[in-house]
Amino acid sequence: MALNEKNIKDIAHLARLKIEENEVVESLTDFSSILSMINEMQTVDTENIPPLANPHEQIQRLRKDAVTESNDRDNLLKLAPKTTDGLFLVPKVID
Amino acid sequence: MTWETVIGLEVHVQLSTKSKLFSGSDITFGAEPNTQANIFDLALPGTLPVFNESVLKMAVKFGLAIDAQINKKSVFDRKNYFYPDLPKGYQVSQLDYPTVGPGSLEIKLENGLEKTININRAHIEEDAGKSLHEDYQGMSGIDLNRAGTPLLEIVSEPDLRSAEEAVSYLKKLHTVIRYLDISDAIMAEGSMRCDANISVRKTGETELGTRTEIKNINSFRFVERAINHEARRQIELIEDGSSIAQETRLYDSELDETRPMRSKEIANDYRYFPEPDLLPVIIDDAYIDAVRDELPELPEEKKQRFISQLKLSEYDASVLVANREIADFFEKVAIATKDSKAAANWVSQDMMGLLNKNNCSILETTISVERLSKLILRIKDGTISGKIAKSVFDLMVSDSSNVDAIIKEKGLEQVSDTNVIDRLVDEVIAANPSQVEQYRAGKEQVIGFLVGQCMQRSKGKANPSQVNSLLKEKLS
């Protein structure tokens, strides 16, 4: 599972991050050393061990179906970088 | 060479809960932008989801209605991708453990035969918000009212073989959903949406061809057109020696064509994994049984009952049960009039004709159960004739006053006064000597003509059976 520079760029793209050309090598080195630490896991046999997602293995509680929220648009829109007419604005979305 | 089209449908249904899937925001359709998007819906830092119990119940209801396996454990997953209408950067959905497992629906084909369409699964997920493409200072506007609205995604197996089958399946699905009352399922408003996976292959082949996914089809009619168009496009490509690219395409109803979606060009790696802010949903038999007890009578059961209990024909029963509101309307009229045959005729012909003409629901006309029942009762008690009743019905559409008042005001009561009819019959006998002659000579069918003359003279108001017997009496 050795990684190359293209892999690093692809992963960065999936995460919508940009790795500058002059950072790729360092990033790859970091990444590889972390991965080799992580790969220590592969030495352990976990064949019949089910994954543990939540430490207490609780079950989901259900919420009553009721409207508990009221319109707070004016306050919430103030947090946004760019808005107009009650809308959040972003560069053109193309379907 | 003949070709076969293979279609699988992914239908998204917006569940008609009061609040969102994971937050207490309102989901009423048509609100001002972003007035129904709270801190969780906007994915503010630190906010967390809590699962709405109605969503679970509606999903289980649907599963039971299609005889599906109900999974006692369902798990929410995150489907990760960046899009401005997706505030968290992931959609919460169910990948490996959907609430509803395999089930099926029976559809009726053009040739009258039934076909079973297998449903692979139905899972719960969040709807996204909307990107508005009008120009806002050269930018797009984002409305997140819809973000987090509960959806049930119903995934069929690729069992459909034509656009007609696909529409028939979709209509059946619509009927079931409306019976369960778990969604408005209005395609034009987007509360029911359909993506179609389409491939073609030479008849007789068993391998599936490369498929394309068509998104954004928002009416039954467009489903048919989009499938036909896409199948034709694929066949032409193959016949030209090209191959089909597996891609997501958009149906453009104005141009009646499909085209590739630019935003889906880069194959997405959705990085599904179990949503750690939510826990597995566990249900038991008692829960499932309780939901089952709440299930309404479903179309197939209702149809059988209409046939056996109300003595309807198979055809009438099928027509009436296709829409829950119509079936309920019919049944109420049948009970009120104690005449299921008349109720079936009036509802399936006159009422449904009216609905088609006005493109509205049976609950939106001026003809209520009470008014139609009254009309039928007035035929039965002899106040008006069946023929006059049609005119009264037409008047009732625009005049919402009392049925009796309409009959009275327009002077449409049936005439049963023996003296009046006696005079009428005498007049007709006098005016039609040659027909009277023929009748007396043994040509009995002429009586029909003479009755017709009497009805005409009375402007349809004379009681036809009284006229009939009096004529026979006088001519014998």
Added chain:
Amino acid sequence: MIEKTVVELASALSTGSVSSVELTRAFIDRITTIDTQLNAYITVDEQEALKQAKEADEARARGAHSPFLGVPIAHKDLFCTQGTKTTCGSKMLQNFVSPYDATVVARLKDSGAVTLGKTNCDEFAMGSSNENSFFGPAYNPWGKNRVPGGSSGGSASAVAADLCAIATGTDTGGSIRQPASFCGVTGLKPTYGRVSRWGMVAYASSLDVGGPLAKTAHDAAVMLNAIAGHDPKDSTSVAVSTEDYTQSLDAPLTNLRIGLPRQYFSQDLDPRVAAIIQETARNLENLGATLVDIDLEKSTLSLPAYYVIAPAEASTNLSRYDGVRYGYRCEDPLDLEDMYTRSRTEGFGNEVKRRIMIGTYALSAGYYDAYYKKAQRIRRLIKQDFSKAFENVDAILSPTSPFTAFELGAKKDPVSMYLEDIYTLGVNLAGIPGISIPAGFINGLPIGAQLVASDFREGLLLNIAHQYQQNSDWHKQKPSMPMGV
């Protein structure tokens, strides 16, 4: 007065020997003079604090009583506070003002606490030194140019230097306990789900938990009383009933069995650290506990499992920072892609980006089973390891960190920094509670001992810690502030 514990301050406030306004003013003065050296706070809201203090005094005059009434505290800047900035130590949220309070914040408010401000931390809680803060590193009051630990470094530093009476922190892999160890304070990581995560900005959802950094175990118990308990807004908050954590503090330690994991005392451990923990063990033995050598065979797997699970969850928890609805947006984006990529690249610091990358990779197609799922299987093994140990012992004693506070910039390679947390990570993976208490000094720098118990036994940990503190004075040591130039 500012050096006093919460328990002492509450008593002074209730007898009227000091008012909350006086006390709050004193802390603000202290912050003004000292925090230029420590950078423990990102935001100090003087006006708001004095307003709350005045309200507390008025409430008390009306006869109100509550454990925190008028006591000045600080929140790690990962907890949302309505009306005050919540930055998470990130440029991404540099100007973000939350429209709501975290449950922890609301509960402490309800209990009468006065909020002095928001403490510094590693960006989005990712770090073990507080060097990963957009607002500059926080410093350790015990040594010039020493890190306070992380990620709750500002909270630990502030409590140690008397810049607040007590502070909240969050712990995903050791982020309360390790800075507590470095700064010589008491830090409690409650059982996962014991404290609501609503409003506590997520790093890794299945590991994060909030808890106190305090001057004493008794104070930590008082804060846990205020913040623990089920919250319907957090699906992962547990419905197990809470207790009054101050009730069991005085229970004797006789009949308690305390385990010492052989794996933690290997030859790799600095002998000075080992000696201090052995000394702590002997003290606990003198208080009546029985010491038992135990095994935590899977403990070395905590590091790799943690560095898959935490980054994986973080990578998607941080997808919401996209420059659309709040937070940083790059200047003049060319198009949508450019807005996403530049806003995130410019808004996040290096360690955050590194973990997002690792997490993205671990979840990506073809690697999910080998990484994320594998790590979750190992997580179960680690939980089982602890469960097995707790069949035989009530608590487990170990160092909190293998080192004392290091100098800024000393750990450049990420993996060596990650090794900081080898004793604490497993506790988060298992979801069990842990506490770090001051246990001694090496070259004038404090070092903590970690005690760990099974699910929901915070009461026991606080009991042991309190008994230890009744019979030791490590926790009473104070750094000399301001530090010499």
